[in-house]
Amino acid sequence: MAERNARRLTAAARRAQLIDVGRAVFARHGYEATSVEEIAESAKVSKPIVYEHFGGKEGLYAVVVDREMDYVVRRIAEAIATGSPRERLEQAVLAFLGYVKDHPDGFAVLAHGAPATSASGGMSSLLNDVAERVGDVFTSAFKDAGYEPKAAPIYAYALIGMVTSVGQWWTETRKPSVEEVANHIAALAWMGLRHLPKQPTLTSRR
Amino acid sequence: MAERNARRLTAAARRAQLIDVGRAVFARHGYEATSVEEIAESAKVSKPIVYEHFGGKEGLYAVVVDREMDYVVRRIAEAIATGSPRERLEQAVLAFLGYVKDHPDGFAVLAHGAPATSASGGMSSLLNDVAERVGDVFTSAFKDAGYEPKAAPIYAYALIGMVTSVGQWWTETRKPSVEEVANHIAALAWMGLRHLPKQPTLTSRR
DNA sequence: TGAGTAACTTACCCGCCCGTAATAACATGG
DNA sequence: CCATGTTATTACGGGCGGGTAAGTTACTCA
DSSP states (O other): OOSOOSSOOOHHHHHHHHHHHHHHHHHHHTTTTOOHHHHHHHTTSOHHHHHHHHSSHHHHHHHHHHHHHHHHHHHHHHHTSSSOHHHHHHHHHHHHHHHHHHOHHHHHHHHHOOOOOSSSOOOSOTHHHHHHHHHHHHHHHHHHHTOOGGGHHHHHHHHHHHHHHHHHHHHHHOOSOHHHHHHHHHHHHHHTTTTOOSSOOOOSOO | OOSOOSSOOOHHHHHHHHHHHHHHHHHHHTTTTOOHHHHHHHTTSOHHHHHHHHSSHHHHHHHHHHHHHHHHHHHHHHHTSSSOHHHHHHHHHHHHHHHHHHOHHHHHHHHHOOOOOSSSOOOSOTHHHHHHHHHHHHHHHHHHHTOOGGGHHHHHHHHHHHHHHHHHHHHHHOOSOHHHHHHHHHHHHHHTTTTOOSSOOOOSOO
16 A cells, blocks of 8 residues: 555545535536536546446435535534524524535535426425425424414525525625625524614624 | 418417427426427427527527516516505515416526526526616615615525525415415514514505 | 418437446555 | 456447428418
């Protein structure tokens, strides 16, 4: 086992590299418009390697999506673990926008949606899975507060839609810092347009 | 000019039919995964006709998108023509959700986004164009109200994201009426989670 | 009725892209 | 230095889908 030549990686290393490269390419062109050749070429490798590791385009895509979903859900779950409802909201928004900033490719993949999986419409964006989990949180919170639990999904999807849409816009401009953007979104969601502060700030420590 | 046989339409009629059919197919599979053959077959016509009328897949898609954009923007513009800020917000949400209900295929096309036009990322969803127009409205309103106009796009994208995301969810469940959903969204956007009413209603007449 | 035109079809080319079979380069242990 | 397993490549089959050329059917009007 001499010094590792640039070419010829171990199976695990190559696999990891392909996931990274695949995520980047999928992020640029979307699932359909991405060819396995482009991924292979982008990884300085020939096609069959991709097939050996993932069985095909769909396999690689599934792994990329799965990992990204796991990551973003964990990141948000940590953010809303403690604090008052308002603080949790703020931290959730901040966590999501932080994810958008730190992992733009992953966010693009999740936001662009799936390979139109066979039967029926099915929702486009993968973030709906996230939305459903958020919906569960809202449902129980609504019950405790005496609200109609049937309306919980509406608010869950509304919140997810807010951060997703703004996140996509932010990846293009990158102008105000994510913290500043998070301030505005959290203010909108918590106070509403009616009581919008001129200079919103988070209430949470940190 | 006898009674029109089912086959053999006039150029204008065929063109109109192809736009309808194309919108439906694009809505189901997205741009990339849609083949011209499928559109032609779905319209009981052979491929070259599509090419004669629109020059190709992209041409038809462009026409479909353009018409849909025009329609939805006009519909929203009418809704926010008059009233207090709050009433305008409520009517805008209601108008958008009404569009989602009445034109699910058009909404799906707009929500799913574009053919990943060549160079650069570019935003996926076509609704960003709508968002920009909304942003203009917000910018001037913000100036008048003494708010930071730089933050206007944030709120514009947040609002668009809300209704888009909820709209997508609604097309799947179709459970609460659009009016009811609009009540909730408008309440969230105007009052915020802080002062959420138990049973939200619109303030507007009608 | 027959020329002329508008609507439409069949048949094809070509390139791309998924997926695979056969094979080669490299490493490592005996 | 050869045996064995692992990593990678070249080369190809097959199919689909965009786009076009040439020919065909129906409809109109003098």
